[in-house]
Amino acid sequence: MPSLPQNPRRSVRAIEWLNFFLADVQTGLGPFLAAYLASSGWNPARVGFALTFGGLVTVAAQTPAGAIVDAVHRKRLLVAINLGVLVCGALLLMGRLSTLSVYAAQFLIGGAAPFLGPSVAAITLGIVGASAFDWQFGKNQAFNSAGNVCTAVLIALISLKFGYRTIFGVAIVMATPALISLLAIDGTQIDYARARGASEAEMTDGGKKVKAEGLSVLLKDRVLLCFLLAVFLFHLANAAMLPQLGELLSKDNPRAAAAFMAACVIVTQFVISICAAPIGRISSTHGRRPLLLLGFGVLPIRGVLYTLTHAAKFLIGIQVLDGVANAVFVIVSILVIKDLTQGTGRFNLASGALATMAGIGAALSNTVGGLLIQRLGFSASFLGLAAIAVLALGLLWLTVPETLGAGRANRDATPSGLEEAA
Numbered sequence: 499m500p501s502l503p504q505n506p507r508r509s510v511r512a513i514e515w516l517n518f519f520l521a522d523v524q525t526g527l528g529p530f531l532a533a534y535l536a537s538s539g540w541n542p543a544r545v546g547f548a549l550t551f552g553g554l555v556t557v558a559a560q561t562p563a564g565a566i567v568d569a570v571h572r573k574r575l576l577v578a579i580n581l582g583v584l585v586c587g588a589l590l591l592m593g594r595l596s597t598l599s600v601y602a603a604q605f606l607i608g609g610a611a612p613f614l615g616p617s618v619a620a621i622t623l624g625i626v627g628a629s630a631f632d633w634q635f636g637k638n639q640a641f642n643s644a645g646n647v648c649t650a651v652l653i654a655l656i657s658l659k660f661g662y663r664t665i666f667g668v669a670i671v672m673a674t675p676a677l678i679s680l681l682a683i684d685g686t687q688i689d690y691a692r693a694r695g696a697s698e699a700e701m702t703d704g705g706k707k708v709k710a711e712g713l714s715v716l717l718k719d720r721v722l723l724c725f726l727l728a729v730f731l732f733h734l735a736n737a738a739m740l741p742q743l744g745e746l747l748s749k750d751n752p753r754a755a756a757a758f759m760a761a762c763v764i765v766t767q768f769v770i771s772i773c774a775a776p777i778g779r780i781s782s783t784h785g786r787r788p789l790l791l792l793g794f795g796v797l798p799i800r801g802v803l804y805t806l807t808h809a810a811k812f813l814i815g816i817q818v819l820d821g822v823a824n825a826v827f828v829i830v831s832i833l834v835i836k837d838l839t840q841g842t843g844r845f846n847l848a849s850g851a852l853a854t855m856a857g858i859g860a861a862l863s864n865t866v867g868g869l870l871i872q873r874l875g876f877s878a879s880f881l882g883l884a885a886i887a888v889l890a891l892g893l894l895w896l897t898v899p900e901t902l903g904a905g906r907a908n909r910d911a912t913p914s915g916l917e918e919a920a
Contacts, residue, residue: 506625506626509682509683510625513618513634514638514641516577516676516680516683519645519673520618520642521644535548548604550861552604552605552608555609556609559609559613560850560854560857561854563613564847564848564849564850567616567617567846568620568844568845568847572685574621574680577617577680578680580613580617583610584607584610585669586606587606587607588667588669591603616846616849616853620845621683621688623845624687624688633775634778636774636777636778637778639770639774640772640774640775641771642774643767643768643774643825647771649668651764721838721901722848728893728897729831729859730859731886732797732856733856734860734862734866734890735890736860736863738863738864739867739883740762740817742867742871761814765820765821766821766824769822769825770821770824773821773822777789777830778829781902785900786830786901787900787901792826793823793826794887795891796823798887800820801887802880802881803816803819804816831852834901837902863883866886867883870882870883
């Protein structure tokens, strides 16, 4: 195996800031799009169809994107290309809004987004190695959530003063520091085999050629399949909760509901930014399973609490639980995938499958929640989603053991100088 880089500090710092600025770009293209289209005269049905189209493109691309990230050697170039695609989507949205331009933008944005997270995770793994990936990935997510918070506040202020169209200008401008951060990563320090989770025994020709296990290895992994099913159920329960709460509050006071939703998003991302790095460190010493059970366990509690109060200050406080659950999921789920695929060379493919299951669950969540509201009311819907969350927790408890240490013999040592970079 090629020797590890002696001083990855500069590249590690660049990866962290890349996460921050990528969050800036994607936040500017995501949560505010519905408000922009509505303010431009689109009716709710047209807005819903456009957002659904973009979501379906993303879900369809997740698993293939993971396979492509596994196969491509020049992962920085892959990030740069998809960053450019996002900018093209933003430019389309800044122009004259037509059905064709909006759907074309959604196709570009939905198709590019699935490549960015896996590519950055692969670059991180390729530089720091498996043994240091846990806490470094946690730090990456802390920077990502901090970027989400900063951009949400910035966009809220700019859109109030200059209008919604400027939101996409923010996304375009933020692409420049993202590209600078990407170029600051030393490409020679990215080990291709390590970046896809290959073992030392599977590397030949000085690491230039890597033999990856067949897909049947993943399909035969019962723990992996059960974990993916639990992830599906988690997002089936989780995704609709906050939008439903906003819908409930907007019935009487739409302006207050909009401010409340912004506060909830900021609280959630702020909690993630604080918890992300410690979660990465804790998971590497105390294991993945306790944290996963915690993250899955707070979701049904949150669903029940939503039925007990409509006071804004208490509801915003409940969002702390949402932040904890999402921080645990975003970080620890990838670490579980890394554990289960270590030595197979299929880390990014499995990560794409994870994102696909999460996306399908989230897409169906609003449908399930909406049907429950229509037939039984808001409280029954929250309790129904909480019941699905209990099912996810039970499946996780019964079928997914501790994965820390899986493939430990194949893990890389922490690169010299990396502790200093922490």
